Amino acid sequence: MDRIAESELILNSRGAIYHLDLKPGELADTVITVGDPDRVANVSKHFDKLEGKFQHREFVTHTGYVGDKRISVVSTGIGTDNIDIVLNELDALVNIDFDSRTIKQALQSLKIIRLGTAGALQADIPVDECVVSAFGLGLDNLLPFYSLENSATEQQVLADFKLQVPLKDGTANPYIAGANTGLQNHFKNGFHQGITVTCPGFYGPQGRILRGALSHPELIDQLTGFQSGEHRITNFEMETAGIYGLGKVLGHQCLSISAIVANRVSKQFSKDGAAAVEQLIQKALTVIEKIN
Ligand SMILES: O=P(O)(O)O[C@H]1O[C@H](CO)[C@@H](O)[C@H]1O
Numbered sequence: 543m544d545r546i547a548e549s550e551l552i553l554n555s556r557g558a559i560y561h562l563d564l565k566p567g568e569l570a571d572t573v574i575t576v577g578d579p580d581r582v583a584n585v586s587k588h589f590d591k592l593e594g595k596f597q598h599r600e601f602v603t604h605t606g607y608v609g610d611k612r613i614s615v616v617s618t619g620i621g622t623d624n625i626d627i628v629l630n631e632l633d634a635l636v637n638i639d640f641d642s643r644t645i646k647q648a649l650q651s652l653k654i655i656r657l658g659t660a661g662a663l664q665a666d667i668p669v670d671e672c673v674v675s676a677f678g679l680g681l682d683n684l685l686p687f688y689s690l691e692n693s694a695t696e697q698q699v700l701a702d703f704k705l706q707v708p709l710k711d712g713t714a715n716p717y718i719a720g721a722n723t724g725l726q727n728h729f730k731n732g733f734h735q736g737i738t739v740t741c742p743g744f745y746g747p748q749g750r751i752l753r754g755a756l757s758h759p760e761l762i763d764q765l766t767g768f769q770s771g772e773h774r775i776t777n778f779e780m781e782t783a784g785i786y787g788l789g790k791v792l793g794h795q796c797l798s799i800s801a802i803v804a805n806r807v808s809k810q811f812s813k814d815g816a817a818a819v820e821q822l823i824q825k826a827l828t829v830i831e832k833i834n
């Protein structure tokens with residue numbers, strides 16, 4: 543078995559992984575990811591028992607129990623560059639032996655559920671409601687660095703996207719990955735479902751104009767009008783495709799759920815985004831507690 547060098551698997555002085563500052567026993571098999579470090583406590587305040595709190599940079603982790611279900615909630619910060627760090631380090635925590643620095647014989651598949659915020663791209667998805675991402679379609683550049691295989695459906699949606707949303711050369715190399723359908727099936731009631739586009743920015747890459755002129759001003763209209771069979775684009779944000787793609791590469795079960803705080807068609811923003819996120823947290827924890 544090949545030993546992974548100190549420069550690749552980086553452990554700190556307490557034997558914890560470099561960015562997350564977690565040791566293997568400190569992570570649960572069910573992981574909730576949130577973008578905002580302050581949102582970690584908003585999730586763990588619902589825990590019946592808190593086992594441990596950890597923090598390094600923007601990566602805050604609380605591990606504890608809801609009923610009998612052991613859960614870790616981890617903040618990722620914003621963007622898929624951070625998702626590269628978080629997904630690889632979560633995977634290392636369960637699938638690499640830190641003492642021998644070798645990959646374990648029996649690999650573990652984590653359940654990773656993102657509870658985030660997003661902007662809706664359809665008029666019939668109002669602010670304060672929730673969207674489950676059936677697919678993550680990435681306009682960021684993370685997954686082209688990995689070997690990701692696509693199903694026939696994923697290939698079709700991606701091919702349709704490239705035809706219907708032609709991006710300028712050098713803008714993006716779009717990729718796609720689907721949700722874990724086992725997890726998705728638990729979140730059908732009361733949740734919109736659709737394709738989530740993951741962008742490498744909040745302003746220009748999401749068609750927002752403040753002062754900087756955009757190279758692709760028709761982006762929002764093209765995303766809203768996109769159709770591939772029964773699939774349409776419901777929303778965009780900044781992490782989902784990275785989580786789905788890297789989750790697939792590493793063999794984890796991933797789902798992304800977003801509270802809609804902006805609607806880019808009706809041009810509304812939630813009057814109380816914190817309340818919408820709190821509702822999502824409560825709804826999701828009730829379901830997650832019962833997932834085997
Ligand atoms: O609220 P979170 O989970 O951070 O998610 C969304 O909000 C951030 C942008 O404001 C991006 O991270 C985007 O994906």
Ligand SMILES: O=c1cc[nH]c(=O)[nH]1
Binds near residue numbers: 659661662778780
């Ligand atoms: O419009 C939005 C709202 C939340 N998060 C995003 O990335 N975009």
